[in-house]
Amino acid sequence: xxxxxxxxxxxxxxxxxxxxxxxxxxxxxxxxxxxxxxxxxxxxxxxxxxxxxxxxxxxxxxxxxxxxxxxxxxxxxxxxxxxxxxxxxxxxxxxxxxxxxxxxxxxxxxxxxxxxxxxxxxxxxxxxxxxxxxxxxxxxxxxxxxxxxxxxxxxxxxxxxxxxxxxxxxxxxxxxxxxxxxxxxxxxxxxxxxxxxxxxxxxxxxxxxxxxxxxxxxxxxxxxxxxxxxxxxxxxxxxxxxxxxxxxxxxxxxxxxxxxxxxxxxxxxxxxxxxxxxxxxxxxxxxxxxxxxxxxxxxxxxxxxxxx
Amino acid sequence: xxxxxxxxxxxxxxxxxxxxxxxxxxxxxxxxxxxxxxxxxxxxxxxxxxxxxxxxxxxxxxxxxxxxxxxxxxxxxxxxxxxxxxxxxxxxxxxxxxxxxxxxxxxxxxxxxxxxxxxxxxxxxxxxxxxxxxxxxxxxxxxxxxxxxxxxxxxxxxxxxxxxxxxxxxxxxxxxxxxxxxxxxxxxxxxxxxxxxxxxxxxxxxxxxxxxxxxxxxxxxxxxxxxxxxxxxxxxxxxxxxxxxxxxxxxxxxxxxxxxxxxxxxxxxxxxxx
Numbered sequence: 001x002x003x004x005x006x007x008x009x010x011x012x013x014x015x016x017x018x019x020x021x022x023x024x025x026x027x028x029x030x031x032x033x034x035x036x037x038x039x040x041x042x043x044x045x046x047x048x049x050x051x052x053x054x055x056x057x058x059x060x061x062x063x064x065x066x067x068x069x070x071x072x073x074x075x076x077x078x079x080x081x082x083x084x085x086x087x088x089x090x091x092x093x094x095x096x097x098x099x100x101x102x103x104x105x106x107x108x109x110x111x112x113x114x115x116x117x118x119x120x121x122x123x124x125x126x127x128x129x130x131x132x133x134x135x136x137x138x139x140x141x142x143x144x145x146x147x148x149x150x151x152x153x154x155x156x157x158x159x160x161x162x163x164x165x166x167x168x169x170x171x172x173x174x175x176x177x178x179x180x181x182x183x184x185x186x187x188x189x190x191x192x193x194x195x196x197x198x199x200x201x202x203x204x205x206x207x208x209x210x211x212x213x214x215x216x217x218x219x220x221x222x223x224x225x226x227x228x229x230x231x232x233x234x235x236x237x238x239x240x241x242x243x244x245x246x247x248x249x250x251x252x253x254x255x256x257x258x259x260x261x262x263x264x265x266x267x268x269x270x271x272x273x274x275x276x277x278x279x280x281x282x283x284x285x286x287x288x289x290x291x292x293x294x295x296x297x298x299x300x301x302x303x304x305x306x307x308x
Numbered sequence: 309x310x311x312x313x314x315x316x317x318x319x320x321x322x323x324x325x326x327x328x329x330x331x332x333x334x335x336x337x338x339x340x341x342x343x344x345x346x347x348x349x350x351x352x353x354x355x356x357x358x359x360x361x362x363x364x365x366x367x368x369x370x371x372x373x374x375x376x377x378x379x380x381x382x383x384x385x386x387x388x389x390x391x392x393x394x395x396x397x398x399x400x401x402x403x404x405x406x407x408x409x410x411x412x413x414x415x416x417x418x419x420x421x422x423x424x425x426x427x428x429x430x431x432x433x434x435x436x437x438x439x440x441x442x443x444x445x446x447x448x449x450x451x452x453x454x455x456x457x458x459x460x461x462x463x464x465x466x467x468x469x470x471x472x473x474x475x476x477x478x479x480x481x482x483x484x485x486x487x488x489x490x491x492x493x494x495x496x497x498x499x500x501x502x503x504x505x506x507x508x509x510x511x512x513x514x515x516x517x518x519x520x521x522x523x524x525x526x527x528x529x530x531x532x533x534x535x536x537x538x539x540x541x542x543x544x545x546x547x548x549x550x551x552x553x554x555x556x557x558x559x560x561x562x563x564x565x566x567x568x569x570x571x572x573x574x575x576x577x578x579x580x581x582x
Contacts, residue, residue: 041430049513053531060531063358065516088527089513093421102424104513182530189533210533 035080038235041103046077046084049105051091054181056205056260057111058086068260069109072128073227075252076107076243090179092159097121100230107227107236111199113161114226123231125240127224128253133162134200135217136188136207143195145217149173152194155184162197165221188213199223201261351536355528359537362517363524364544370506370520371548373434374441375499381442382449383484389454400450407447416440416511433518437509445502452494456487489563496556500549521545 033043041047050069053059058067065086077084093099094108095118113131114124137143143152150172156163158177166175176193178184185206188196196203200218207215229236247253257265309317388400407415419440424430431439460483468478488495507522514523525541 052527055531060516060527063516085515087513087515088519088523090511093417093511093513098421098425099513102421103430104420180526180530182533186529186533 035082036235036239038080038239039233040080040082040106042085044082046073046080046082046107047105048073048084048086049089049094049099049108050086050110051094051180052088054111054202057201058109068129068256069111069227071256071259072244072247072253073107073109075247075256076227076240079239079243091157094228095122095159097228097231100228100233106233107229107240109227111202111225112228113199113223115161115223118228121231122228123233123237124226124228125237126244127226128244129201129225131199131201131223131225132221133165133197133219133223134203134215135219136185136196136198136203136213137194137216138188138191139212139214141194141214141216143216146170146219149195153192155187155193155196157181157184157198160198161221161223162199165219166197169219185210185213345535346539348532348534348536351528351532351534352540354532355537355540359521359524359540359544363519363521363541364547366509366518367503367506367520367522367544368548370434370437370441370509371499371503373438374445374502374506377438377442378445378449378498378502379495381446382453385446385450386453386457387479389450390457404447404450407443408451410444412440412444412505412508413511415444416508419443420512433512433514436512437506440508440512441502441505444505445498448498448501449495452491452498453487456491457483459490460486492556492560492563496552500552503545503548503552 033040048070050058050065052065054067054069056067057069058065060066065088070084070086074084087099087105089099089104091110094110095112097118099105100108100122108122111129111131112118114127118124135143135145135149143149146169149170152173153176154166154170154173155176155178156166158179163175163177166173176187178187181198181202184196184198185203187193189210189212197219200215203215207213227240229240244253247256254264257263385400385403388396389404391397391400419431419436423436423439464482464486465478468482469475473482506520509518509520510523514520519527521541521544525537528537528541529535
C-alpha cells in the first residue's frame, strides 16, 4: 500500500497548484478603466458600496435601489459620463475602509457620518447632510429622553455612531446590538427592547410610516454625512466636491433634498441644526404621534429643521 | 398491575404529554399576530418572481460553484491524507483542521477582504464565492472521501493490481468510484450544508441581481417590516434541500441494490466456478 499510494498520488498532487493557478487567472479580468484621470474599479461604472436598506437614503423600490444618497452619487456618475452601479455590503466593511481598499467599489455612500476614526481608513468628500442621533420608542412608552433610559434595554446598530454615542452616554443601559436598521426598529416595535437609537433622518422616516412608534428625543451630536473614497484617491474626492458644490449652487441639491425629505433644506449651515435642537426635542413627540407619512406634513418638516 | 398493563399506562401517559404539548402551543400562540407577521400575502406577492428567478437561482449557482471546487480539492486532500509522503499528510491534516474549525463567516471575510489586501489582486465575485465555499467544503469533503476510500475492501486493490492495473488506474477506476458510492449520504449532507453557507456570500457584497436567498429575505424583511419574506425564503431553501435528500436516497438505493446484486452474482459465479 505504501509504495502504491505514493504513485497514485502523483497526478492528484499536480492538480493542486494547477487549480490554484487557474483560479488566480480568473481573477485579473475586471481591470478598471480611468475617466479623466480617475481610476474606476470597473469599466464605464461608478461602483458605490452601501448597506441596504437605509430609507430614505438608500432602499429598494421594485427592482431598483433609490434614495437621497443614490441621487447624489448619480450626479457624480453623470458628471463622469458613466453609470452608477450599487453594491450591497455589510456596514462594517464599508466604514472600516476594507471595501474601498480591496477595490470592491469606488465610493461609499451609506448615510455615513464623518468622524475621526473613519477618517483614518477612508477619505471623506465634503459633508452632504447634517444629522443627529434620535431616540425611537413605542408610541405608548413613558420614555421621554436620555434620563429615562437607565436600566432599560436600548437597541443600537453595529458599527454606527449611534452605538458609539450610546456606549459613552448610557453607561447604565443594556445595549442590544443589531446588524440592520430594520432589525433594530422591528425590535423596538415588538417591545423586546425599550428604545432604539439611530440617525434622526431614518428614524423620523420610519416613525412617519409606523404610528405605533415615535421619535421622542434627539441627541445633538453635530454629525455630518459624507461620501467616502479610498484613502489617497484625491482625484475622485475632488471631483465629488466639485459636483456637490455645483449641485448646491444650481439648486439640484435642493431638488433632490425636497424629493426625499419633503422640504427644502433649512440651510447649508451646520450650526443652524444645533440651534434648532432644544426646541426640537420638545416638539418631536407630538409631531411623531401625528404619524404623518405625508411628506408635506409638519412632522417631517420639524425633522428637517433638526437635521440642518 | 401486570407488565402489559403497566406498558399500556406508560404509553398512554406519553400520548397525553404529546397532546398536551400540542394543545398548549395552539392555545398559547397568538395566531392573529403570527398570521400578520408571517403570512402577509401582500408582502409575499411582492416577492415573486424575484425570489425565485434571482435569489433562488443565485443560491443554487453559488452552491454548485462551491461544491465543484470543494469536491475537487477535497479529493486531492483525501489522497494527500493517505499519502506515504509525510509532508503531504501534514499539509492535508493542517488544512482540514484549520478550515473545519473556523466559522465559514471568517473564511468569507478572509477571502473577500484578505486576498485583495494580501495579493493586491481582485478576484471576480463568483470566484470569491467559489473559493470561500470550496475551501470550507473541501475540508469536510476530504475527511468524508478519505473514510470512503479506507472503507473499500483491500481485496479490491489487490485484485485490480493482480490484473495488471497500475496503482493510478486502480485508484481511479476501482477504488474512487466505490468510495464515492459509500460516501454518497455524507456528501449529500455536505451539499445541503453548503447550500446554507452560500448565504454568507453577503459578506462579499452584492448588487440586487446578485442577492442570494438569505440576503434577499433579510433585505425584504427590513424593507417591508414583516417576517413574511423570511418564511418565503425558508420555504425556498427547503425546495432545494428536501429534493436533494430524496435524490440522494434514491441513488443510494439504486447503487446499494446494484452492489448487492453484483456481489450476489460474483459470489454465485465464484461458487459456480468451484
